[in-house]
Amino acid sequence: MTHTTKRIIMNNIVMTLSTISAVIGMGFLFWILGILVINGVDALTWTIFSQEGAPPGYENSGLKHALIGQLLIVGAATVVGVPLGILAGTYLSEYGQKAKLAETIRDISDIMMSAPSIVIGAFVYAVVVAPMGHFSGWAGSIALTIIMLPIILRTTDDMLNLVPSTLREAAFALGAPKYKVIIQVVYRGAKAGILTGILLGVARVAGETAPLLFTSFNDNFLNTDMNEPMASLTVTMYNYATSPYEDWQKLGWAAAFILSMFILTLNILGKLFLLKKKGR
Amino acid sequence: MATIINIKEESVLDVKDFQFTYAGNDAPSVNKTTMPIAKNSITALIGPSGCGKTTLLRCFNRMHDLYPDNRYDGEILFKGRNILQAKEDLINLRIQIGMIFQKPTAFPMSIFDNIAYGMRLQGMKNKTELQDRVEKALKDAAIWKEVKDRLKADANGLSGGQQQRLCIARAIAVEPEVLLFDEPTSALDPISTAGIEELVVELKDRVSIIIVTHNMQQAARVSDYTGFMYLGDLIELGKTEDMFVTPKEKLTEEYITGKFG
Ligand SMILES: Nc1ncnc2c1ncn2[C@@H]1O[C@H](COP(=O)(O)OP(=O)(O)OP(=O)(O)O)[C@@H](O)[C@H]1O
């Protein structure tokens, strides 16, 4: 057997193995999506969007309370987390650079990114929920903000770092002050990347259940007061899906489907932004 | 000892006992240098890789200040003041002393906004005035014909040579007195290179130019004065036509005859 044929055989073996692995992975993904779509679409009705939760057996029960709660909790977390994350990432990339403080913040945020989200839920329970004496939508938002922050901070840092330093220098060379260089040139160059980071960050927290169980808890009815316990899609899904009642289980499927589609859309949008940037 | 000729023109910049040291380095990267830069002329800086050409060039607009702990010693005089002083207004200095980089640095915005960038920084808001000045700058940089129908298009869609001319247009739009070029054609094809060289020569009626180049033919073609640097020292500064025919220093002669470098 010549050297070349040996290499060709080896190549074929490796290629076959990696293709099979890829197909298995994809298979599971489509299996999950398939089950979700079949059960989810089946459970999807207009009452889901127009009705609040109801005891099992009632005809007019829906997920309106959970959808609105989810929107408020994730929305508040986004409104606080995104600007904070972008500012912190800007500090790291444009001001701190290789300084000790900046490197420490990077390390800490990497650790936070891999911290189990239930731990962050427990933390917020200890410092917010316990002193307040009750669960609240705000507590849920705080937990989600903490989870979102390191993701946005690090992508902002990385994306700003990708902007070539000659571009900054060129702006400085025209007499631009530093803040204008950052806002007008560096942000613009990193726009697509930062936007992707935001979408992925929001997508990540939108699917969290554990930290919300400790913080915003649940409410079977519509509540828009963030000082009170609040329903979310994830916690509602958890409660309904694990209940013994068939109509509640159906609502659980609907919640799972809506949530997955939302997160899928965010992820696809994020990928599209990056593609658009590369394709330019 | 270096051979530095006396220039007959007025000088726009005067380097005096100047030395530059990068942060963390013990030895300076530009050693005790004294040289005049002639007004409305082109001064080329040549020398082997790593000899300090870029380093010296970036001192004239204090680009090194963007990174911490770099050190300047001595003086660089511009309009009667030492621009190395701590109280120098760097924004104002960089408006008067512009820079063109080795790789084109088109900003991620439209062609129009690129050219208008420097003028807007100075607070120019009047739309028609901006339009006039953008058009003039693009014409002066010999790129108007190619871009006049797509001023709103992304500047990154231009070719490398076009982008470099865009950068030159952007720099001259703010009417600087000095322009610093760091190997502006090393990333370009021969035709774009010839275009940029022609442009540089045309510009010297209005600005004083310092150009770093690896290409000795380029220095010979465009410059009035040439400075030869070696290991951080300015070895010789002379009129370009003399330097390439009868260099005074042995090192210069060896370099331009290709014995090293
Ligand atoms: N940021 C820096 N920090 C420390 N030393 C540097 C830095 N930049 C350049 N140097 C050193 O300074 C010396 C001069 O470098 P410089 O870039 O000025 O050379 P050059 O003549 O422009 O070379 P080339 O023709 O390759 O562009 C080199 O020894 C280089 O290693």
Ligand SMILES: [Mg+2]
């Ligand atoms: Mg150089």
